[in-house]
Amino acid sequence: MDKKTTSRDGTSLAYQVTGQGPTVILVSGAMSTGGTVTPLAHRLADRCTAVVYDRRGRGESGDTAPYTVAREVEDLAALIDAVGGEAALFGVSSGGALVLEAAASGLPVRQAAVYEAPFADFLEGGAEREAAYKENLNRALTEGRRGDAVELFLRLTGLGEEMIRGARRSPMWAGMEAVAPSLAYDDAVMGDGLLPRERLASIAVPVLAVAGGASPEWMRVASREIADTVPRGTYRVLEGQTHMVEPDVLGPVLAEFVTG
Known part of the structure; x- marks a missing residue:
């Protein structure tokens, strides 16, 4: 990450900018840093200005206790301000839940897109599992x-x-343990694990909810429910894709939404 900005509570946020065109900030999910979505940023670069960042408590970004979801929304507000005052947001998995909360919070968001935000209403025993x-x-x-x-x-x-x-025996395990405390942050972002219908109904901007055709059916149902609950929602399925979506497949769909 070659750039830094500061959130409202003083937390330093590391980010980088790639490409040109309408700005979209990419938000990673649990157990990940900005590097996870960097391949997608490169795929978008010919049509969009793609911004990737390390969420607080990960990578090159700082952290400030106590954690609240509102502070992560403030992080996105600081990033939007740093890259021009307005942006689209895209989030994968629990990062998608954060994007939806940011859009509902009234940030200067032009559009919001999410890939398989894992709200567990639609998984049998999902609420109990989440608890x-x-x-x-x-x-x-x-x-x-x-x-x-x-x-x-x-x-x-x-x-x-x-x-x-x-995985425990692999070289990557130390890095996974290093970001383990941030699992509590993603858990907080997901709330009780159920679709926040009232918050979604308050989102004024266009929302694109995407799911993989090879993912579990409950993830597709959750994505469709997001699109149906927000006032201006669109639902897309990427055939053959799983929760680990390929940038070359997702990129054109996201670019079309952001530039449209």
């Missing part, structure tokens, strides 16, 4: 068991036990 995850995650982080917190998240995403054991 158990929240309790166990907070306990693990309070007790300093970062590795256990990462394991809880990986299980939540459906990763099998053998793959989790393999």
Whole structure:
């Protein structure tokens, strides 16, 4: 990241800008930094000014206690101000939930796009699963068991036990433990894990909700419900794509929405 700006509470935010055209800020999900969405930024660069940043508590950005979702919204406000005063927002997974909250908060957002924000209303037992995850995650982080917190998240995403054991032995595990405290931030962004219908109904700007055709059906249902609940929503399915969407597939769809 080659640029810095400062959020309202004094937190330093690292970001970088790629391309030219209408500005879109890309918001990563859990267990990730701005580097996760950098390939998408490069795919957008011929049609958009793509901004990637490290969310607070990750990568090259700072952090200021106590964490609140409102402070992450203020981070986006600071970034929007730094890149010209208005921008579209795109968020993947829990980053999509943050984008929707920012749009509902009245920031100078031109459009909002999300990819598979994982609201669990549409997964059988989803509410109970989310409640158990929240309790166990907070306990693990309070007790300093970062590795256990990462394991809880990986299980939540459906990763099998053998793959989790393999991840623990991999070189990337130390980096995953380093950002483990931010799992509580994404958990807070997701609230009770259920679709925030009242907040969504207050969003005035156009919203694009995208899902992968090869993802679990409940994620497609959640994305469609987002589009149906906001006043100006559009729903798209990318055939063959999973939660780990390919930039070359998502990029043209997002660019069309941002430049349209």
